[in-house]
Amino acid sequence: MKQNVMALAIVGALASAHAMSADDFTGFYVGGKTGVNLSRGSGGDFDTTQEATATVGVEAGYNAEVAKDIIMGVDAFYDYNNKTDHDLKQYPGYSDKFGSQVYGADLKLGMQFDRWMPYAKVGYAWAKGTGEENGKADGMHAGLGVEYKLTPNLGLTGEWTASRARDDDGAKLTNNNFTVGLNYYFGARNEAPLVMPAVVAPVIPKPEPKPEAKPVVVAPKCNDVTTSTPVRIDGASFANASSKLKADAYSKLDTIVAGAKANPDVRFEVAGFTDSRGSAKLNSKLSTNRALAVKQYLVAHGIDANRIISNGYGPEQPVADNASEAGRAQNRRVEIRFTKNETSQRCN
Structure with missing residues:
Protein backbone atom coordinates (compact mmCIF):
# COMPACT_ATOMS: atom_id res chain seq x y z
CA MET A 1 0.00 0.00 0.00
CA LYS A 2 1.47 3.35 -0.94
CA GLN A 3 1.56 6.26 1.49
CA ASN A 4 -1.33 8.69 1.60
CA VAL A 5 -1.10 11.83 -0.51
CA MET A 6 -2.19 14.97 1.29
CA ALA A 7 -4.98 16.64 -0.69
CA LEU A 8 -5.02 20.24 -1.76
CA ALA A 9 -6.58 22.53 0.90
CA ILE A 10 -7.66 26.08 0.17
CA VAL A 11 -8.81 28.83 2.47
CA GLY A 12 -11.34 30.85 0.41
CA ALA A 13 -13.40 33.83 1.54
CA LEU A 14 -16.92 34.24 0.17
CA ALA A 15 -17.40 37.61 -1.51
CA SER A 16 -20.18 39.57 0.19
CA ALA A 17 -23.40 40.53 -1.57
CA HIS A 18 -21.95 43.98 -2.23
CA ALA A 19 -22.82 45.83 -5.40
CA MET A 20 -19.30 45.36 -6.71
CA SER A 21 -19.70 41.58 -6.61
CA ALA A 22 -23.21 41.79 -8.09
CA ASP A 23 -21.90 43.33 -11.28
CA ASP A 24 -18.45 44.43 -12.42
CA PHE A 25 -19.56 47.93 -13.44
CA THR A 26 -21.91 48.82 -10.58
CA GLY A 27 -21.27 51.14 -7.65
CA PHE A 28 -19.60 54.49 -7.08
CA TYR A 29 -16.57 55.51 -9.15
CA VAL A 30 -14.26 58.44 -9.87
CA GLY A 31 -12.05 58.89 -12.91
CA GLY A 32 -9.75 61.00 -14.99
CA LYS A 33 -9.26 61.33 -18.76
CA THR A 34 -7.15 63.07 -21.37
CA GLY A 35 -7.16 63.43 -25.14
CA VAL A 36 -7.92 65.77 -28.02
CA ASN A 37 -10.49 68.58 -28.20
CA LEU A 38 -11.91 69.92 -31.48
CA SER A 39 -13.68 73.27 -31.03
CA ARG A 40 -15.22 76.02 -33.12
CA GLY A 41 -17.41 79.08 -32.68
CA SER A 42 -20.39 80.08 -34.80
CA GLY A 43 -23.24 82.56 -34.84
CA GLY A 44 -23.12 86.25 -35.71
CA ASP A 45 -19.60 87.64 -35.89
CA PHE A 46 -18.35 84.67 -33.91
CA ASP A 47 -17.68 82.29 -36.82
CA THR A 48 -14.35 80.48 -36.57
CA THR A 49 -12.48 77.55 -38.01
CA GLN A 50 -12.43 74.27 -36.11
CA GLU A 51 -9.12 73.72 -34.31
CA ALA A 52 -7.56 70.94 -32.25
CA THR A 53 -5.99 71.21 -28.81
CA ALA A 54 -5.39 69.11 -25.70
CA THR A 55 -8.07 68.36 -23.12
CA VAL A 56 -8.13 66.89 -19.62
CA GLY A 57 -11.10 66.04 -17.44
CA VAL A 58 -12.44 64.37 -14.32
CA GLU A 59 -15.69 62.56 -13.61
CA ALA A 60 -17.60 60.86 -10.81
CA GLY A 61 -20.73 58.76 -10.89
CA TYR A 62 -22.80 55.81 -9.81
CA ASN A 63 -23.94 52.76 -11.85
CA ALA A 64 -26.66 50.21 -11.09
CA GLU A 65 -27.77 47.01 -12.83
CA VAL A 66 -31.41 47.61 -13.78
CA ALA A 67 -31.88 44.36 -15.73
CA LYS A 68 -29.73 41.39 -16.70
CA ASP A 69 -26.39 42.88 -17.89
CA ILE A 70 -28.06 46.31 -18.42
CA ILE A 71 -26.26 49.12 -16.60
CA MET A 72 -27.78 52.56 -15.94
CA GLY A 73 -25.97 55.37 -14.18
CA VAL A 74 -25.48 59.08 -13.64
CA ASP A 75 -22.16 60.76 -14.44
CA ALA A 76 -20.95 64.23 -13.41
CA PHE A 77 -18.00 65.65 -15.37
CA TYR A 78 -15.62 68.59 -15.76
CA ASP A 79 -13.49 69.16 -18.90
CA TYR A 80 -10.75 71.72 -19.40
CA ASN A 81 -9.98 72.41 -23.07
CA ASN A 82 -6.73 74.28 -23.70
CA LYS A 83 -6.63 77.64 -25.51
CA THR A 84 -5.65 77.66 -29.18
CA ASP A 85 -5.90 80.10 -32.12
CA HIS A 86 -9.10 79.99 -34.21
CA ASP A 87 -9.19 81.89 -37.53
CA LEU A 88 -12.15 84.26 -37.96
CA LYS A 89 -13.93 83.37 -41.21
CA GLN A 90 -15.40 86.87 -41.76
CA TYR A 91 -12.07 88.58 -41.16
CA PRO A 92 -9.24 86.84 -43.04
CA GLY A 93 -5.90 87.21 -41.30
CA TYR A 94 -7.47 87.66 -37.86
CA SER A 95 -7.92 85.04 -35.17
CA ASP A 96 -9.21 84.54 -31.64
CA LYS A 97 -7.29 82.48 -29.10
CA PHE A 98 -9.68 80.76 -26.75
CA GLY A 99 -10.46 77.52 -24.96
CA SER A 100 -13.24 76.46 -22.61
CA GLN A 101 -14.26 74.88 -19.35
CA VAL A 102 -17.25 72.54 -19.66
CA TYR A 103 -19.08 70.88 -16.76
CA GLY A 104 -22.39 69.08 -16.35
CA ALA A 105 -24.11 65.75 -15.80
CA ASP A 106 -25.26 62.86 -18.01
CA LEU A 107 -27.50 59.84 -17.76
CA LYS A 108 -25.61 56.75 -18.93
CA LEU A 109 -26.93 53.47 -20.38
CA GLY A 110 -24.65 50.51 -21.06
CA MET A 111 -24.62 46.75 -21.64
CA GLN A 112 -22.04 44.47 -20.03
CA PHE A 113 -20.28 41.73 -21.99
CA ASP A 114 -17.93 40.06 -19.47
CA ARG A 115 -15.21 42.70 -18.92
CA TRP A 116 -16.49 45.04 -21.68
CA MET A 117 -19.26 47.64 -21.45
CA PRO A 118 -20.20 49.83 -24.45
CA TYR A 119 -22.41 52.73 -23.43
CA ALA A 120 -24.14 55.92 -24.51
CA LYS A 121 -24.88 59.01 -22.46
CA VAL A 122 -26.84 62.23 -22.77
CA GLY A 123 -27.26 65.22 -20.49
CA TYR A 124 -26.74 68.95 -20.06
CA ALA A 125 -23.59 71.08 -19.87
CA TRP A 126 -22.49 74.59 -19.01
CA ALA A 127 -19.50 76.15 -20.78
CA LYS A 128 -17.30 79.13 -19.99
CA GLY A 129 -14.84 80.47 -22.51
CA THR A 130 -11.21 81.09 -21.60
CA GLY A 131 -8.83 83.49 -23.31
CA GLU A 132 -10.13 86.11 -25.76
CA GLU A 133 -13.65 84.67 -25.74
CA ASN A 134 -14.75 84.35 -22.11
CA GLY A 135 -18.53 84.29 -22.37
CA LYS A 136 -20.85 81.75 -20.77
CA ALA A 137 -23.22 79.36 -22.55
CA ASP A 138 -25.17 76.15 -21.95
CA GLY A 139 -26.73 73.35 -23.95
CA MET A 140 -26.94 69.63 -24.69
CA HIS A 141 -24.13 67.16 -23.99
CA ALA A 142 -23.92 63.58 -25.34
CA GLY A 143 -21.40 60.84 -25.97
CA LEU A 144 -20.51 57.25 -26.86
CA GLY A 145 -17.86 55.11 -25.22
CA VAL A 146 -16.60 51.71 -24.16
CA GLU A 147 -15.07 50.59 -20.87
CA TYR A 148 -12.87 47.55 -20.19
CA LYS A 149 -12.39 46.23 -16.65
CA LEU A 150 -8.66 45.79 -16.00
CA THR A 151 -9.22 44.70 -12.37
CA PRO A 152 -12.23 44.68 -10.03
CA ASN A 153 -11.27 48.28 -9.10
CA LEU A 154 -9.97 49.77 -12.37
CA GLY A 155 -11.72 50.37 -15.70
CA LEU A 156 -10.07 51.67 -18.89
CA THR A 157 -12.32 53.97 -20.96
CA GLY A 158 -12.35 55.26 -24.51
CA GLU A 159 -14.92 57.96 -25.24
CA TRP A 160 -16.26 60.58 -27.63
CA THR A 161 -18.37 63.42 -26.22
CA ALA A 162 -19.94 66.47 -27.86
CA SER A 163 -21.38 69.65 -26.38
CA ARG A 164 -23.34 72.43 -28.12
CA ALA A 165 -23.55 75.50 -25.88
CA ARG A 166 -25.31 78.75 -26.90
CA ASP A 167 -25.22 82.12 -25.12
CA ASP A 168 -27.93 84.80 -24.90
CA ASP A 169 -26.60 86.59 -28.02
CA GLY A 170 -26.90 83.50 -30.21
CA ALA A 171 -23.18 82.69 -30.34
CA LYS A 172 -22.56 78.96 -30.17
CA LEU A 173 -19.51 77.01 -28.93
CA THR A 174 -19.12 73.46 -30.23
CA ASN A 175 -16.74 70.98 -28.56
CA ASN A 176 -15.92 67.42 -29.64
CA ASN A 177 -13.66 65.53 -27.23
CA PHE A 178 -11.90 62.21 -27.94
CA THR A 179 -10.40 60.83 -24.73
CA VAL A 180 -9.00 57.80 -22.92
CA GLY A 181 -9.15 57.49 -19.16
CA LEU A 182 -9.21 55.38 -16.01
CA ASN A 183 -12.10 54.91 -13.58
CA TYR A 184 -11.64 53.70 -9.99
CA TYR A 185 -14.55 51.70 -8.51
CA PHE A 186 -15.03 51.75 -4.75
CA GLY A 187 -15.86 48.62 -2.76
CA ALA A 188 -14.07 45.88 -4.74
CA ARG A 189 -12.23 43.31 -2.65
CA ASN A 190 -9.12 41.29 -3.35
CA GLU A 191 -9.51 37.56 -3.05
CA ALA A 192 -8.14 35.77 0.00
CA PRO A 193 -4.78 34.12 -0.73
CA LEU A 194 -4.43 30.45 -1.52
CA VAL A 195 -2.86 28.57 1.37
CA MET A 196 -1.05 25.37 0.43
CA PRO A 197 -0.24 23.04 3.32
CA ALA A 198 3.08 21.26 3.38
CA VAL A 199 3.10 17.65 2.26
CA VAL A 200 4.29 15.58 5.22
CA ALA A 201 5.36 11.98 4.85
CA PRO A 202 3.58 9.85 7.48
CA VAL A 203 5.67 8.18 10.16
CA ILE A 204 5.18 4.43 9.87
CA PRO A 205 6.08 2.59 13.09
CA LYS A 206 7.99 -0.66 12.83
CA PRO A 207 5.47 -3.50 13.13
CA GLU A 208 5.73 -5.73 16.19
CA PRO A 209 5.98 -9.48 15.63
CA LYS A 210 2.65 -11.23 15.89
CA PRO A 211 1.86 -14.85 16.71
Whole structure:
Protein backbone atom coordinates (compact mmCIF):
# COMPACT_ATOMS: atom_id res chain seq x y z
CA MET A 1 0.00 0.00 0.00
CA LYS A 2 1.47 3.35 -0.94
CA GLN A 3 1.56 6.26 1.49
CA ASN A 4 -1.33 8.69 1.60
CA VAL A 5 -1.10 11.83 -0.51
CA MET A 6 -2.19 14.97 1.29
CA ALA A 7 -4.98 16.64 -0.69
CA LEU A 8 -5.02 20.24 -1.76
CA ALA A 9 -6.58 22.53 0.90
CA ILE A 10 -7.66 26.08 0.17
CA VAL A 11 -8.81 28.83 2.47
CA GLY A 12 -11.34 30.85 0.41
CA ALA A 13 -13.40 33.83 1.54
CA LEU A 14 -16.92 34.24 0.17
CA ALA A 15 -17.40 37.61 -1.51
CA SER A 16 -20.18 39.57 0.19
CA ALA A 17 -23.40 40.53 -1.57
CA HIS A 18 -21.95 43.98 -2.23
CA ALA A 19 -22.82 45.83 -5.40
CA MET A 20 -19.30 45.36 -6.71
CA SER A 21 -19.70 41.58 -6.61
CA ALA A 22 -23.21 41.79 -8.09
CA ASP A 23 -21.90 43.33 -11.28
CA ASP A 24 -18.45 44.43 -12.42
CA PHE A 25 -19.56 47.93 -13.44
CA THR A 26 -21.91 48.82 -10.58
CA GLY A 27 -21.27 51.14 -7.65
CA PHE A 28 -19.60 54.49 -7.08
CA TYR A 29 -16.57 55.51 -9.15
CA VAL A 30 -14.26 58.44 -9.87
CA GLY A 31 -12.05 58.89 -12.91
CA GLY A 32 -9.75 61.00 -14.99
CA LYS A 33 -9.26 61.33 -18.76
CA THR A 34 -7.15 63.07 -21.37
CA GLY A 35 -7.16 63.43 -25.14
CA VAL A 36 -7.92 65.77 -28.02
CA ASN A 37 -10.49 68.58 -28.20
CA LEU A 38 -11.91 69.92 -31.48
CA SER A 39 -13.68 73.27 -31.03
CA ARG A 40 -15.22 76.02 -33.12
CA GLY A 41 -17.41 79.08 -32.68
CA SER A 42 -20.39 80.08 -34.80
CA GLY A 43 -23.24 82.56 -34.84
CA GLY A 44 -23.12 86.25 -35.71
CA ASP A 45 -19.60 87.64 -35.89
CA PHE A 46 -18.35 84.67 -33.91
CA ASP A 47 -17.68 82.29 -36.82
CA THR A 48 -14.35 80.48 -36.57
CA THR A 49 -12.48 77.55 -38.01
CA GLN A 50 -12.43 74.27 -36.11
CA GLU A 51 -9.12 73.72 -34.31
CA ALA A 52 -7.56 70.94 -32.25
CA THR A 53 -5.99 71.21 -28.81
CA ALA A 54 -5.39 69.11 -25.70
CA THR A 55 -8.07 68.36 -23.12
CA VAL A 56 -8.13 66.89 -19.62
CA GLY A 57 -11.10 66.04 -17.44
CA VAL A 58 -12.44 64.37 -14.32
CA GLU A 59 -15.69 62.56 -13.61
CA ALA A 60 -17.60 60.86 -10.81
CA GLY A 61 -20.73 58.76 -10.89
CA TYR A 62 -22.80 55.81 -9.81
CA ASN A 63 -23.94 52.76 -11.85
CA ALA A 64 -26.66 50.21 -11.09
CA GLU A 65 -27.77 47.01 -12.83
CA VAL A 66 -31.41 47.61 -13.78
CA ALA A 67 -31.88 44.36 -15.73
CA LYS A 68 -29.73 41.39 -16.70
CA ASP A 69 -26.39 42.88 -17.89
CA ILE A 70 -28.06 46.31 -18.42
CA ILE A 71 -26.26 49.12 -16.60
CA MET A 72 -27.78 52.56 -15.94
CA GLY A 73 -25.97 55.37 -14.18
CA VAL A 74 -25.48 59.08 -13.64
CA ASP A 75 -22.16 60.76 -14.44
CA ALA A 76 -20.95 64.23 -13.41
CA PHE A 77 -18.00 65.65 -15.37
CA TYR A 78 -15.62 68.59 -15.76
CA ASP A 79 -13.49 69.16 -18.90
CA TYR A 80 -10.75 71.72 -19.40
CA ASN A 81 -9.98 72.41 -23.07
CA ASN A 82 -6.73 74.28 -23.70
CA LYS A 83 -6.63 77.64 -25.51
CA THR A 84 -5.65 77.66 -29.18
CA ASP A 85 -5.90 80.10 -32.12
CA HIS A 86 -9.10 79.99 -34.21
CA ASP A 87 -9.19 81.89 -37.53
CA LEU A 88 -12.15 84.26 -37.96
CA LYS A 89 -13.93 83.37 -41.21
CA GLN A 90 -15.40 86.87 -41.76
CA TYR A 91 -12.07 88.58 -41.16
CA PRO A 92 -9.24 86.84 -43.04
CA GLY A 93 -5.90 87.21 -41.30
CA TYR A 94 -7.47 87.66 -37.86
CA SER A 95 -7.92 85.04 -35.17
CA ASP A 96 -9.21 84.54 -31.64
CA LYS A 97 -7.29 82.48 -29.10
CA PHE A 98 -9.68 80.76 -26.75
CA GLY A 99 -10.46 77.52 -24.96
CA SER A 100 -13.24 76.46 -22.61
CA GLN A 101 -14.26 74.88 -19.35
CA VAL A 102 -17.25 72.54 -19.66
CA TYR A 103 -19.08 70.88 -16.76
CA GLY A 104 -22.39 69.08 -16.35
CA ALA A 105 -24.11 65.75 -15.80
CA ASP A 106 -25.26 62.86 -18.01
CA LEU A 107 -27.50 59.84 -17.76
CA LYS A 108 -25.61 56.75 -18.93
CA LEU A 109 -26.93 53.47 -20.38
CA GLY A 110 -24.65 50.51 -21.06
CA MET A 111 -24.62 46.75 -21.64
CA GLN A 112 -22.04 44.47 -20.03
CA PHE A 113 -20.28 41.73 -21.99
CA ASP A 114 -17.93 40.06 -19.47
CA ARG A 115 -15.21 42.70 -18.92
CA TRP A 116 -16.49 45.04 -21.68
CA MET A 117 -19.26 47.64 -21.45
CA PRO A 118 -20.20 49.83 -24.45
CA TYR A 119 -22.41 52.73 -23.43
CA ALA A 120 -24.14 55.92 -24.51
CA LYS A 121 -24.88 59.01 -22.46
CA VAL A 122 -26.84 62.23 -22.77
CA GLY A 123 -27.26 65.22 -20.49
CA TYR A 124 -26.74 68.95 -20.06
CA ALA A 125 -23.59 71.08 -19.87
CA TRP A 126 -22.49 74.59 -19.01
CA ALA A 127 -19.50 76.15 -20.78
CA LYS A 128 -17.30 79.13 -19.99
CA GLY A 129 -14.84 80.47 -22.51
CA THR A 130 -11.21 81.09 -21.60
CA GLY A 131 -8.83 83.49 -23.31
CA GLU A 132 -10.13 86.11 -25.76
CA GLU A 133 -13.65 84.67 -25.74
CA ASN A 134 -14.75 84.35 -22.11
CA GLY A 135 -18.53 84.29 -22.37
CA LYS A 136 -20.85 81.75 -20.77
CA ALA A 137 -23.22 79.36 -22.55
CA ASP A 138 -25.17 76.15 -21.95
CA GLY A 139 -26.73 73.35 -23.95
CA MET A 140 -26.94 69.63 -24.69
CA HIS A 141 -24.13 67.16 -23.99
CA ALA A 142 -23.92 63.58 -25.34
CA GLY A 143 -21.40 60.84 -25.97
CA LEU A 144 -20.51 57.25 -26.86
CA GLY A 145 -17.86 55.11 -25.22
CA VAL A 146 -16.60 51.71 -24.16
CA GLU A 147 -15.07 50.59 -20.87
CA TYR A 148 -12.87 47.55 -20.19
CA LYS A 149 -12.39 46.23 -16.65
CA LEU A 150 -8.66 45.79 -16.00
CA THR A 151 -9.22 44.70 -12.37
CA PRO A 152 -12.23 44.68 -10.03
CA ASN A 153 -11.27 48.28 -9.10
CA LEU A 154 -9.97 49.77 -12.37
CA GLY A 155 -11.72 50.37 -15.70
CA LEU A 156 -10.07 51.67 -18.89
CA THR A 157 -12.32 53.97 -20.96
CA GLY A 158 -12.35 55.26 -24.51
CA GLU A 159 -14.92 57.96 -25.24
CA TRP A 160 -16.26 60.58 -27.63
CA THR A 161 -18.37 63.42 -26.22
CA ALA A 162 -19.94 66.47 -27.86
CA SER A 163 -21.38 69.65 -26.38
CA ARG A 164 -23.34 72.43 -28.12
CA ALA A 165 -23.55 75.50 -25.88
CA ARG A 166 -25.31 78.75 -26.90
CA ASP A 167 -25.22 82.12 -25.12
CA ASP A 168 -27.93 84.80 -24.90
CA ASP A 169 -26.60 86.59 -28.02
CA GLY A 170 -26.90 83.50 -30.21
CA ALA A 171 -23.18 82.69 -30.34
CA LYS A 172 -22.56 78.96 -30.17
CA LEU A 173 -19.51 77.01 -28.93
CA THR A 174 -19.12 73.46 -30.23
CA ASN A 175 -16.74 70.98 -28.56
CA ASN A 176 -15.92 67.42 -29.64
CA ASN A 177 -13.66 65.53 -27.23
CA PHE A 178 -11.90 62.21 -27.94
CA THR A 179 -10.40 60.83 -24.73
CA VAL A 180 -9.00 57.80 -22.92
CA GLY A 181 -9.15 57.49 -19.16
CA LEU A 182 -9.21 55.38 -16.01
CA ASN A 183 -12.10 54.91 -13.58
CA TYR A 184 -11.64 53.70 -9.99
CA TYR A 185 -14.55 51.70 -8.51
CA PHE A 186 -15.03 51.75 -4.75
CA GLY A 187 -15.86 48.62 -2.76
CA ALA A 188 -14.07 45.88 -4.74
CA ARG A 189 -12.23 43.31 -2.65
CA ASN A 190 -9.12 41.29 -3.35
CA GLU A 191 -9.51 37.56 -3.05
CA ALA A 192 -8.14 35.77 0.00
CA PRO A 193 -4.78 34.12 -0.73
CA LEU A 194 -4.43 30.45 -1.52
CA VAL A 195 -2.86 28.57 1.37
CA MET A 196 -1.05 25.37 0.43
CA PRO A 197 -0.24 23.04 3.32
CA ALA A 198 3.08 21.26 3.38
CA VAL A 199 3.10 17.65 2.26
CA VAL A 200 4.29 15.58 5.22
CA ALA A 201 5.36 11.98 4.85
CA PRO A 202 3.58 9.85 7.48
CA VAL A 203 5.67 8.18 10.16
CA ILE A 204 5.18 4.43 9.87
CA PRO A 205 6.08 2.59 13.09
CA LYS A 206 7.99 -0.66 12.83
CA PRO A 207 5.47 -3.50 13.13
CA GLU A 208 5.73 -5.73 16.19
CA PRO A 209 5.98 -9.48 15.63
CA LYS A 210 2.65 -11.23 15.89
CA PRO A 211 1.86 -14.85 16.71
CA GLU A 212 1.00 -17.06 13.80
CA ALA A 213 -2.64 -17.05 12.92
CA LYS A 214 -4.78 -18.17 10.08
CA PRO A 215 -4.72 -15.61 7.31
CA VAL A 216 -7.77 -13.40 7.09
CA VAL A 217 -8.63 -11.85 3.75
CA VAL A 218 -9.80 -8.26 4.12
CA ALA A 219 -11.31 -6.38 1.19
CA PRO A 220 -9.36 -3.19 0.51
CA LYS A 221 -11.12 0.13 0.99
CA CYS A 222 -11.14 2.52 -1.90
CA ASN A 223 -13.08 5.40 -0.43
CA ASP A 224 -12.21 8.95 -1.28
CA VAL A 225 -11.64 11.31 1.61
CA THR A 226 -12.93 14.84 1.12
CA THR A 227 -11.06 17.76 2.62
CA SER A 228 -13.04 19.84 5.09
CA THR A 229 -12.45 23.27 3.57
CA PRO A 230 -14.06 23.67 0.13
CA VAL A 231 -13.54 26.72 -2.03
CA ARG A 232 -16.78 28.62 -2.59
CA ILE A 233 -17.71 30.67 -5.64
CA ASP A 234 -20.77 32.71 -4.66
CA GLY A 235 -23.83 33.12 -6.85
CA ALA A 236 -23.01 36.77 -7.53
CA SER A 237 -20.01 35.58 -9.56
CA PHE A 238 -22.45 34.39 -12.24
CA ALA A 239 -24.74 36.41 -14.48
CA ASN A 240 -28.27 36.68 -13.07
CA ALA A 241 -30.18 33.36 -13.42
CA SER A 242 -27.40 32.10 -15.69
CA SER A 243 -24.36 29.80 -15.65
CA LYS A 244 -22.19 32.44 -17.33
CA LEU A 245 -19.16 33.21 -15.16
CA LYS A 246 -18.34 36.84 -14.43
CA ALA A 247 -14.85 38.29 -14.45
CA ASP A 248 -14.64 38.57 -10.65
CA ALA A 249 -14.48 34.74 -10.40
CA TYR A 250 -11.45 34.41 -12.68
CA SER A 251 -8.73 35.26 -10.13
CA LYS A 252 -10.02 32.70 -7.62
CA LEU A 253 -10.34 30.00 -10.30
CA ASP A 254 -6.88 30.81 -11.69
CA THR A 255 -5.44 30.31 -8.21
CA ILE A 256 -7.17 26.93 -8.00
CA VAL A 257 -5.72 25.99 -11.40
CA ALA A 258 -2.21 26.81 -10.19
CA GLY A 259 -2.67 24.76 -7.02
CA ALA A 260 -4.15 21.80 -8.92
CA LYS A 261 -1.24 21.77 -11.39
CA ALA A 262 1.20 21.70 -8.48
CA ASN A 263 -0.65 18.69 -6.99
CA PRO A 264 -1.40 16.41 -9.97
CA ASP A 265 -2.56 13.46 -7.81
CA VAL A 266 -5.45 15.39 -6.30
CA ARG A 267 -8.97 15.00 -7.67
CA PHE A 268 -11.96 17.17 -6.88
CA GLU A 269 -15.71 17.64 -7.16
CA VAL A 270 -17.39 20.84 -8.36
CA ALA A 271 -20.78 21.05 -6.62
CA GLY A 272 -23.47 23.61 -7.47
CA PHE A 273 -26.21 24.81 -5.09
CA THR A 274 -29.16 27.25 -5.14
CA ASP A 275 -31.52 28.73 -2.58
CA SER A 276 -34.99 27.28 -2.01
CA ARG A 277 -36.95 29.78 -4.11
CA GLY A 278 -38.34 28.75 -7.50
CA SER A 279 -39.10 25.32 -8.91
CA ALA A 280 -37.00 22.32 -7.92
CA LYS A 281 -36.49 21.42 -11.60
CA LEU A 282 -35.10 24.84 -12.54
CA ASN A 283 -32.92 25.01 -9.42
CA SER A 284 -31.46 21.59 -10.18
CA LYS A 285 -30.71 22.59 -13.78
CA LEU A 286 -29.15 25.93 -12.77
CA SER A 287 -26.92 24.37 -10.10
CA THR A 288 -25.81 21.63 -12.53
CA ASN A 289 -25.00 24.15 -15.28
CA ARG A 290 -23.05 26.42 -12.92
CA ALA A 291 -20.97 23.52 -11.63
CA LEU A 292 -20.33 22.44 -15.23
CA ALA A 293 -19.28 26.00 -16.17
CA VAL A 294 -16.64 26.00 -13.42
CA LYS A 295 -15.41 22.55 -14.51
CA GLN A 296 -15.15 23.73 -18.13
CA TYR A 297 -13.11 26.76 -17.02
CA LEU A 298 -10.67 24.53 -15.12
CA VAL A 299 -10.36 22.09 -18.03
CA ALA A 300 -9.84 24.96 -20.50
CA HIS A 301 -6.94 26.13 -18.33
CA GLY A 302 -5.08 22.83 -18.36
CA ILE A 303 -6.67 20.57 -15.72
CA ASP A 304 -7.42 17.00 -16.88
CA ALA A 305 -11.19 16.51 -17.08
CA ASN A 306 -10.79 13.01 -15.59
CA ARG A 307 -9.73 14.63 -12.31
CA ILE A 308 -12.98 16.58 -12.00
CA ILE A 309 -16.61 15.59 -11.47
CA SER A 310 -19.41 18.16 -11.44
CA ASN A 311 -22.79 17.80 -9.75
CA GLY A 312 -25.80 20.03 -9.14
CA TYR A 313 -27.64 19.70 -5.84
CA GLY A 314 -30.21 22.48 -6.20
CA PRO A 315 -31.41 23.72 -2.78
CA GLU A 316 -29.97 20.70 -0.93
CA GLN A 317 -27.27 21.14 1.72
CA PRO A 318 -27.95 24.81 2.64
CA VAL A 319 -25.27 26.58 4.67
CA ALA A 320 -27.61 29.33 5.90
CA ASP A 321 -31.30 30.00 6.57
CA ASN A 322 -33.33 30.43 3.36
CA ALA A 323 -35.84 32.60 5.25
CA SER A 324 -33.63 35.69 4.89
CA GLU A 325 -32.12 37.35 1.80
CA ALA A 326 -28.65 37.19 3.35
CA GLY A 327 -29.07 33.47 3.98
CA ARG A 328 -30.32 32.81 0.45
CA ALA A 329 -27.32 34.70 -0.95
CA GLN A 330 -24.97 32.37 0.95
CA ASN A 331 -26.79 29.28 -0.31
CA ARG A 332 -26.40 30.35 -3.97
CA ARG A 333 -22.88 29.01 -4.49
CA VAL A 334 -20.52 26.58 -6.18
CA GLU A 335 -18.15 24.59 -3.96
CA ILE A 336 -14.91 22.96 -5.11
CA ARG A 337 -14.18 19.98 -2.87
CA PHE A 338 -10.73 18.39 -3.00
CA THR A 339 -10.28 14.66 -2.43
CA LYS A 340 -7.51 12.11 -1.89
CA ASN A 341 -7.53 8.31 -2.34
CA GLU A 342 -6.83 6.10 0.67
CA THR A 343 -5.21 3.23 -1.24
CA SER A 344 -3.71 2.37 -4.55
CA GLN A 345 -5.05 -1.21 -4.53
CA ARG A 346 -7.37 -2.29 -7.30
CA CYS A 347 -11.00 -2.62 -6.20
CA ASN A 348 -13.45 -4.87 -8.03
